[in-house]
Amino acid sequence: MKQITEQQKRKDDTSNQLIRKQDIILIGAVLFLGLIVFIVMQITKTEGSKVKIFIDNVEYKTLDLNIDMTEKVELDNGEWNLFEIKDGKVDMLDASCPDKICVNHKDIHYNTEDITCLPNKVVLKITGGEENEVDAVAN
Amino acid sequence: MKSKKVATYGLLVALAFILSYIESLIQIPFAVPGIKLGLANLVVITALYSMGAKEAFVLSLIRILLVGFTFGNPSTMMFSLGGGLLSWALMSIFKWSKLFSIVGVSIIGGVSHNIGQILVAIFVVDNINLFYYLPFLLVSGVVTGTLIGILGAMIVKRIRNILR
């Protein structure tokens, strides 16, 4: 009798085991999905030619990546973001935001990249030549 | 029984608070600003397994509101809501399906937490480029989900003994 309950218990333990086959399949599926998205991104990304600046979701201005310059975006509420364009790359130099995540962000130059300053709602977004043509047609 | 349940709620809210504080100190270097690792999912999965889906939902909401007002701002609170609600829904469905162990349920929680946050972020800053963070967020969801699932299993075992 005692043996049976112990066997039963052991059986329960294996069916309740911490990581099941389905869990491994789930991990595999998620990582595979990540890999696919990553590959698609790598294939579709191209060197950008311009940077668009958005303030509070509204397009503010577009700058050419071939012209080196430093620009300060000043908002009505006193907040500001300072960035530079150098060697075809855009980098946030300093900002008034509390978290400084945008400042710590690496410089960007691919058409898939952007730097977002969430507290100030300022977005620097790289765009490529092809996308500009589409925009020109749309406008 | 009822007072034990209230005590468990209190315990889990406190734990969520500590985890959220730790989380607010960790900045994911190349991720979207305001996106969180999802450590506090530990509390939601613990509630889901020791109490139930309804209790886990209530706990998610309490946590998001409390932590949002303490450590966050309106944007990060909206991210948390997006991530928190999506991950609660998917974890409840995955648990209900009985196909996965607590680790699998926790992984889907971690992954959907990240997807929910990024969906809200794409909407808030109107920037579809944020989608490119997806591969990183999927991998980090799997890693944190696995760790939280294993930890959660240990906590649930102990809490069940108390509630019994």
Ligand SMILES: [Zn+2]
């Ligand atoms: Zn910033």
